[in-house]
Amino acid sequence: MDNKNQVLGISTPITSGANSKLINAGLVRSNGWDITLGTAVIKQQDFSFDLGLNFTRNRTTIVELADGVEYFGYSQGYAYFYTYPGDQVGDIYQAPYFKVEDPNSEYFGHAIIYSNGKPERDQNPENFEKIGNYNPDFILGINPNVQYKNFSFSAVIDWRSGGEFYSETLRQGKNDGRFPEYINGSVDYDPNVDIVQQIKDNPEKFSHEWVGGRDAEYGGFPWQDEQQREARSYINADGEKVYVNDASFAVGVREDGEGGYIENFGGPGTIWLSPYNAQKGADRYLASANLYSATYVKLREVSITYRFPKAIVNKINLQNMSLSLLGQNLFMWTKHNVFIDPETAYTARGNRNEPGYEFYSVIPRTRSIGMKLAVGF
Numbered sequence: 001m002d003n004k005n006q007v008l009g010i011s012t013p014i015t016s017g018a019n020s021k022l023i024n025a026g027l028v029r030s031n032g033w034d035i036t037l038g039t040a041v042i043k044q045q046d047f048s049f050d051l052g053l054n055f056t057r058n059r060t061t062i063v064e065l066a067d068g069v070e071y072f073g074y075s076q077g078y079a080y081f082y083t084y085p086g087d088q089v090g091d092i093y094q095a096p097y098f099k100v101e102d103p104n105s106e107y108f109g110h111a112i113i114y115s116n117g118k119p120e121r122d123q124n125p126e127n128f129e130k131i132g133n134y135n136p137d138f139i140l141g142i143n144p145n146v147q148y149k150n151f152s153f154s155a156v157i158d159w160r161s162g163g164e165f166y167s168e169t170l171r172q173g174k175n176d177g178r179f180p181e182y183i184n185g186s187v188d189y190d191p192n193v194d195i196v197q198q199i200k201d202n203p204e205k206f207s208h209e210w211v212g213g214r215d216a217e218y219g220g221f222p223w224q225d226e227q228q229r230e231a232r233s234y235i236n237a238d239g240e241k242v243y244v245n246d247a248s249f250a251v252g253v254r255e256d257g258e259g260g261y262i263e264n265f266g267g268p269g270t271i272w273l274s275p276y277n278a279q280k281g282a283d284r285y286l287a288s289a290n291l292y293s294a295t296y297v298k299l300r301e302v303s304i305t306y307r308f309p310k311a312i313v314n315k316i317n318l319q320n321m322s323l324s325l326l327g328q329n330l331f332m333w334t335k336h337n338v339f340i341d342p343e344t345a346y347t348a349r350g351n352r353n354e355p356g357y358e359f360y361s362v363i364p365r366t367r368s369i370g371m372k373l374a375v376g377f
Contacts, residue, residue, distance in 0.1 A: 026065040026069070039052075046149050049145070050146075051145070053141065061086070061087065062084070063086070071084045074354060076354065077168045077171060078284075080095070090134045092133060092291070093287075094287035095121040095123045095129075096122055097111040097112070097208060097286070098111070098112040098120055100112065107253045110261075111252035111253075112254070113271065115254075115271075117249065117250060118250055119208075119252055119281055119285075129288075131288045134356025136163040137162030140158075142158075143155070144157075151306055151307075152303075152307070153303070154302070155301065156302075158298045160294065160296050162294070162295060165358050166290055167345070175276065175283065175284045185278070187205060196263065207251060210281060211249055212247060212278055213246065214275050220245045229243060248272070248275045248277075251282075254269075292338060295335040299331040300329060301327070301328050303325070304324065308321045308322065318375055321375045323371065325369075326372055328368045330369075339362065341365060344361045345357075345361060
């Protein structure tokens with residue numbers, strides 16, 4: 001289906017007095033499948049099994065935009081939800097780090113580290129990297145219904161497969177050290193082996209990562225600068241001075257101004273940072289480090305019902321009577337294995353929702369179990 005002169009919201013310079021406006025822009029093409037199937041799998045006198053399926057897959061492509069409009073979309077955090085002409089709505093991009101581009105260099109692919117000890121992002125939209133799309137590959141609804149004599153069982157199951165979302169909640173939580181798994185570096189290393197050699201032997205493992213931790217136990221290094229070492233110390237309850245040893249670094253290389261590079265691998269010449277700042281130089285600025293699968297399976301509803309026999313119902317002058325045990329939101333499986341429900345991974349902004357961008361959408365799932373007595377007079 002084609003929609004001409006589609007109404008789209010675009011960003012505007014803040015100097016105009018508004019941060020966005022609605023325009024009639026270009027041609028949007030939508031296509032997809034919505035298939036519903038209901039079948040009686042088993043049909044016997046005292047037993048039956050019916051199955052209902054609903055399969056949905058939709059794709060929307062921007063064919064063309066109005067003159068002067070390069071893309072449709074918005075940016076949030078460090079993710080860019082841009083759709084260019086010819087592409088599908090829902091694409092997610094990131095601004096990559098500047099890195100060594102010479103394939104003949106031994107440091108090819110390593111991030112360029114600047115004087116602050118961190119890499120910098122290439123914010124030229126022409127160099128953005130596509131990292132995902134928030135739309136699912138498909139959604140499948142499953143509705144089994146089993147009856148045996150006076151008992152019946154039914155369920156509603158939803159399976160969303162594919163798609164990703166960007167989590168601002170997890171990005172900030174990781175950088176602030178609020179999660180136990182992020183109090184050390186983003187990559188493990190062997191403290192008994194020279195860290196420089198480990199990075200050189202396995203550059204793909206360490207590239208664009210940070211190494212270190214909140215203290216020596218969690219992977220931190222001793223501070224090389226004596227003043228900084230003293231500043232990162234404290235007096236314990238026994239009156240002893242304790243050095244935190246939380247020096248960390250972002251893995252990469254620095255340009256030496258003569259066409260060569262200085263290694264930022266934990267050896268001489270490394271710019272040491274606090275864990276907070278080292279993490280900033282890796283996970284914080286890359287959307288891909290905070291991109292999660294939106295795949296889930298949910299058991300939305302289960303019902304077990306007993307229909308009382310006619311002999312009992314008639315004795316109390318009723319037409320029918322049943323007793324049901326009901327449960328809602330009983331189970332959810334997610335592929336990403338974090339505490340965020342992918343179904344709530346959107347942000348309401350103004351009069352629209354921004355799908356694929358999650359920020360403080362950590363809504364507790366409510367599970368309910370109850371009973372229902374239904375009577376017919």
